[in-house]
Amino acid sequence: MIPIHSISKGKDVRTFDAIVVGSGISGGWAAKELCEQGLKTLVLERGRNVEHVIDYPTAEKNSWEFPYRLSSVLQDRQQNPVQSSCPVYNEGTKHFFVNDQEHPYIQEKPFSWIRGYQVGGRSLTWARQCYRLGEMDFEANAREGIAVDWPIRYKEIEPWYDYVEKFVGISGQAEGLAHFPDGQFLPPMELNCVEKHLKQQVSRHYKDRILTIGRVANLTRGWNGRGPCQHRNLCNRGCPFGGYFSSNSGTLPVAAATGNLTLRPDSIVAEVLYDEQRNRATGVRVIDAHTQEVTDYFARIIFLNASTIATTSILLNSVSHRFPNGLGNSSDQIGHNLMDHFMMGGAQGVYEGFEDQYYTGRRPTGFYVPRFRNISPETQRKDYLRGFGYQGRGERAEWGDLYRNTAGFGESLKETLTKPGPWNVVMGAWGETLPYDDNRVMLDDTAKDQWGLPLVRINFKYRENEFNMRSDIKDSAAEMLDRAGFKKVEKFYFDQPPGSAIHEMGTARMGRDPKTSVLNAFNQMHDVKNVYITDGSCMTSSACQNPSLTYMALTARACTHAVSEMKKLNL
Amino acid sequence: MKRRQALLGITLLSAGSVAFSSYKWLSWYKKPDLVYVHSQKELLAALAETIIPTTDTPGAIEAGVPDFILKMVVENTMTASQNRFIDGLKAVDPYAINRFGKPYVKCTRDQQNEVMRHFENAGKPFEGIPGKVERKLIGNSFFTTLKQYTCVGYFTSRLGATRSLAYVFTPGGYTGCVPLITGQKSWAIR
Ligand SMILES: Cc1cc2nc3c(=O)[nH]c(=O)nc-3n(C[C@H](O)[C@H](O)[C@H](O)COP(=O)(O)OP(=O)(O)OC[C@H]3O[C@@H](n4cnc5c(N)ncnc54)[C@H](O)[C@@H]3O)c2cc1C
Numbered sequence: 001m002i003p004i005h006s007i008s009k010g011k012d013v014r015t016f017d018a019i020v021v022g023s024g025i026s027g028g029w030a031a032k033e034l035c036e037q038g039l040k041t042l043v044l045e046r047g048r049n050v051e052h053v054i055d056y057p058t059a060e061k062n063s064w065e066f067p068y069r070l071s072s073v074l075q076d077r078q079q080n081p082v083q084s085s086c087p088v089y090n091e092g093t094k095h096f097f098v099n100d101q102e103h104p105y106i107q108e109k110p111f112s113w114i115r116g117y118q119v120g121g122r123s124l125t126w127a128r129q130c131y132r133l134g135e136m137d138f139e140a141n142a143r144e145g146i147a148v149d150w151p152i153r154y155k156e157i158e159p160w161y162d163y164v165e166k167f168v169g170i171s172g173q174a175e176g177l178a179h180f181p182d183g184q185f186l187p188p189m190e191l192n193c194v195e196k197h198l199k200q201q202v203s204r205h206y207k208d209r210i211l212t213i214g215r216v217a218n219l220t221r222g223w224n225g226r227g228p229c230q231h232r233n234l235c236n237r238g239c240p241f242g243g244y245f246s247s248n249s250g251t252l253p254v255a256a257a258t259g260n261l262t263l264r265p266d267s268i269v270a271e272v273l274y275d276e277q278r279n280r281a282t283g284v285r286v287i288d289a290h291t292q293e294v295t296d297y298f299a300r301i302i303f304l305n306a307s308t309i310a311t312t313s314i315l316l317n318s319v320s321h322r323f324p325n326g327l328g329n330s331s332d333q334i335g336h337n338l339m340d341h342f343m344m345g346g347a348q349g350v351y352e353g354f355e356d357q358y359y360t361g362r363r364p365t366g367f368y369v370p371r372f373r374n375i376s377p378e379t380q381r382k383d384y385l386r387g388f389g390y391q392g393r394g395e396r397a398e399w400g401d402l403y404r405n406t407a408g409f410g411e412s413l414k415e416t417l418t419k420p421g422p423w424n425v426v427m428g429a430w431g432e433t434l435p436y437d438d439n440r441v442m443l444d445d446t447a448k449d450q451w452g453l454p455l456v457r458i459n460f461k462y463r464e465n466e467f468n469m470r471s472d473i474k475d476s477a478a479e480m481l482d483r484a485g486f487k488k489v490e491k492f493y494f495d496q497p498p499g500s501a502i503h504e505m506g507t508a509r510m511g512r513d514p515k516t517s518v519l520n521a522f523n524q525m526h527d528v529k530n531v532y533i534t535d536g537s538c539m540t541s542s543a544c545q546n547p548s549l550t551y552m553a554l555t556a557r558a559c560t561h562a563v564s565e566m567k568k569l570n571l
Numbered sequence: 572m573k574r575r576q577a578l579l580g581i582t583l584l585s586a587g588s589v590a591f592s593s594y595k596w597l598s599w600y601k602k603p604d605l606v607y608v609h610s611q612k613e614l615l616a617a618l619a620e621t622i623i624p625t626t627d628t629p630g631a632i633e634a635g636v637p638d639f640i641l642k643m644v645v646e647n648t649m650t651a652s653q654n655r656f657i658d659g660l661k662a663v664d665p666y667a668i669n670r671f672g673k674p675y676v677k678c679t680r681d682q683q684n685e686v687m688r689h690f691e692n693a694g695k696p697f698e699g700i701p702g703k704v705e706r707k708l709i710g711n712s713f714f715t716t717l718k719q720y721t722c723v724g725y726f727t728s729r730l731g732a733t734r735s736l737a738y739v740f741t742p743g744g745y746t747g748c749v750p751l752i753t754g755q756k757s758w759a760i761r
Pocket of ligand 1: 044045118121123306502536
């Protein structure tokens, strides 16, 4: 049980060493690190409390215990159109997503902002794919003259990847690729027959490509008192076995065990309080989500981990004489350079063979084909920069895939639907998106939410680089399946709005120059040194890897920096 | 089939034109007669059982599928598909009586199969893009909806999932390649 703070009147009891805003993936890490390093830490979370195991009401439910049997619900599609567009949104998970009616925002162009407002944030529902960025990713902006240079290189983050991976527990296979670094892995999960076949064919036909099992924050053996994974693949309902990493199962309990953590759910941070004389942030202003009561909390350092777009809105809403455009915004970069990976394109195919083979258990990951474009002179593309990685899965068709395309009814239909069908592989890419100045998050001048806070406006679109990459994504996937002997190979592109990859990032970027960036090499605001931002907003470029592992590593690194700066009395 | 496709093509080009019976069009968007669906549980049950009959494992009725279809049609179906479903349901008995001189529930299994085959043929969705457009504009046919809800309702029910499929809620591990054993059912959960 994590102690929950109730509102206290005196300023002294509202004063802590550190405040962390948000309890999702990055906030959980900030809480753990700061508490473990001895700071009295207050975590402010706008959503309700979710306690590990106790608050996973659907985790043990069978399909027949859900009124609509986990099929898509019309009322959700109508009333909750953005959240319900997320593939894992269903009757078993929807309590971990916000309600679109209660949390409106303005889409100047379509952009899906998919959120979970609760203790644990989206660490409860995430797909747990964990890939390191490589040297190539940190160098890319500088080499190509795009946006600004990352202020760090791989060697600076490498020990922090090691550090967080050892705690999180990530299963995966080391592959020894220079541009796709290995990590500290728990035993990998197995590929199935058709995936092994594809792996072998990919290596045979392509010098520059491999296929590996997905690197996933699911525990293939007991780890730090959690797990092991039971291979139920019901992760995003919350895991009663602690089989995967979430703030709720991983970082927050460890933070609480130090005795230094205070958690306050239902606490909406409206702005960061700033003292002009001392040029430092003094605390944050909180609106109680239920009573609307406003309370200020104070601390020596503040970590913003509300997730990219929410953190941006807090900064833009924190105006003062010194910072009329938002806290620490002398560069005017806050809210610019929004990125999301660009996905939904790929190919699928059917494999004739392995009819006498199957698998047991449900593997909570698929396979991964690391980036193979623009990684060397030979793989250089003329039509676009950067690259993409494929995530895919091979399996046998089952009743849910088969009934639509199986004609007829009666005994023969029933027979067909109860037997494993043909093997197939689906693979789709997560592509790198470049940081564009005018892909933006802003605050609306007039429209407000029910707490009186200005609504977020999002204006985002993909450009030529992404469109050219998209064609290659489809073609390359189809070609690989084709060469591997798959039949009925089809390219696909589901035209989902940007945001759908749920990897939004970049709106308070790190950089070397305070004139063109918001954060320094330690995620510290150039302008206001006692504010650190370590969620996705810090990202200077997006790479194509799922980003949360990088947020964790940067968070742990920034916390250690902050504590050492405090000790040196620099903060 | 070709002709229907062509007709649909025309309507799409000149939206709202009279080329496609506008009466029919309107009828798909009228307020659906949900009271009628509720009154037809016996017929629904017989239809569902024709789609997934009892064999060496339970059929749709025993697995409680008729109630699920009812719930889905009433609460979780777009208006156009609802209306097409209800229109289809209303047409079943007249067709059965015309063919075999008795309502569907009184027909023999073979006769029921024949009636069902008629509705399957009448309700074949278009393939590819026209199919997508069709679904968007006029919803699914009676047969498509019936079959979908019967299959989903059956294979997610306790009996369907545990008797007709291999149901393991907590596998405990994953093995990538195992030889198929004779009579191996497919896994109930993904
Ligand atoms: C279905 C799904 C699949 C995903 N799969 C992957 C994957 O495989 N790999 C990967 O790397 N990433 C994945 N992601 C993305 C991943 O979840 C996010 O990158 C990650 O959660 C971001 O961490 P965060 O701490 O920035 O934000 P979050 O985890 O979203 O946490 C932010 C927290 O801040 C709180 N908050 C917001 N505003 C305020 C405020 N004003 N005051 C107080 N609190 C506030 C929120 O309620 C929330 O709890 C996935 C996401 C989803 C939804």
